[in-house]
Amino acid sequence: MFFKAFLTNSSGILTSRILGFFRDLLMATTLGAGIYSDIFFVAFKFPNLFRRIFGEGAFNQSFLPSFFHSRYRGGFALKTFLIFFMILCLLALFVMIFAPWVTKILAFGFNEETLQLAAPLVAINFWYLPLVFGVTFLGAILQYRRNFSAWAYSPALLNLAMIIALLYAKDKESYEGVLILSYGVLAGGIAQILLHYYPLYRLNFFRLFVAGFYELKRKKKAVNDSFMAFLKQFFPAMLGSSTAQIASFIDTLLASFLASGAISYLYYANRIFQLPLAIFAIATSSALFPLVAKYLKENKENAALAELKRSFWFLFFLLGACVIGGILFQKEIIWLLFERGEFHREDTLAVSQVFSAYMIGLLPFGLARIFSLWLYSQNKQTLAAKISAFSLGIGILFSVILMPFFQAVGLALAGSISGFVLFFITLYYFGLPKFFTILKEPLLFLGILGLFGLEILLIFLFKTYVFSLL
Secondary structure (H helix, E strand, O other): OHHHHHHHHHHHHHHHHHHHHHHHHHHHHHHOOOHHHHHHHHHHHHHHHHHHHHHHHHHHHHHHHHHOOOHHHHHHHHHHHHHHHHHHHHHHHHHHOOHHHHHHHHHHOOOOHHHHHHHHHHHHHHHHHHHHHHHHHHHHHHHHHOOHHHHHHHHHHHHHHHHHHHOOOOOOHHHHHHHHHHHHHHHHHHHHHOOOOOHHHHHHHHHHHHHHHHHHHHHHHHHHHHHHHHHHHHHHHHHHHHHHHHHHHHHHHHHHOOOOOHHHHHHHHHHHHHHHHHHHHHHHHHHHHHHHHHHOOOOOHHHHHHHHHHHHHHHHHHHHHHHHHHHHHHHHHHHHHHOOOOOHHHHHHHHHHHHHHHOHHHHHHHHHHHHHHHHHHOOOOHHHHHHHHHHHHHHHHHHHHHHHHHOOHHHHHHHHHHHEEEEHHHHHHHHHHHHHHHHHHHHHHHHHHHHHHHHHHHHHHHHHHHOOOO
């Protein structure tokens, strides 16, 4: 059951990320790494942050347990959707009306001319927020029945819509192209919602929603109690699941004070960093969470630890191999993916350094996700949120310290430092004795280290005798 869910999640994420790379390739070719790419990334940053926070576990980790325990599930689900959707629509309307002021907050370092260019794009992209919440909500409902396909593959439709928009905008003037791309984001959000309709119909969830209207009227108090219990868990879970995304968002804000192109360097590097994090860490945690929660609820801690142990070594090997390969092939990866059109060699060198700094934090960020599930399963969302907030604060502190000396690389390195802080504090509250029990696999550990050594040797031989971008 675990591996089936993992394969569904990881294959869907992989499909989305492959299309995402095609999208970024087209974006780099069309817009390069300059002012027009910067203003789009600023406009898309907050909606994309919201998509990752909701889509990568925060909503599910609080909604699904509440949905399980709710006596009137239709009413609870419907109330949750209506309230969140209405709030997000009002927020998008507010941003549309006050776009210049919101843009100033998102990119405080932009000059007045750049702010005027970015403001309309920010207003358009904010309407993606209610759309992506609809996608997340429907995906969570389907996961109640262990149906992961629509949730896993829906991000691919967003990337596909943006690719189509970029192809259409290829011969357009730069700013017009960015405008078309923003509307492509909205089209992708609508397509993502439509993808969920058939599995919802097949699993008879529409009947649940119809019954929800009756329950909202007749069972108002019980539904409201379930909703309030959900809210108490949701906000801590949202903060606890979003350290990397919030750090990336703050990096963009700080990078607006640096030279033109810094925001784009961070974006392109972070996109590649997010690939192994999503395919392996997020897919693993999504598949693992229901099992760990189920075993702990049934007081089967040994069974939960066994699942966690298997996931730990699985992730340690996969993410460790990605860290080694990513750092040793940093220039070659950026060159292969992006260096064409308006994306030049100096851009490749700059992005590769930022990418290498991000990759240092891949292993702690990925492993922290699975150990934090233990806290979520025991309804310790508030504790997880405090841990994330502290690590985020450390990351911001180091960003301010390192940015003047290392520019965009310093921001990425500060994020990696934050990841290590998050990992070690999460381990402390998970329980060091339990963690040392998981580590008691000396032969497995030595075997993995041997494979890492072999990987380093093969990369060295490849770069020496086959190809190396010096």
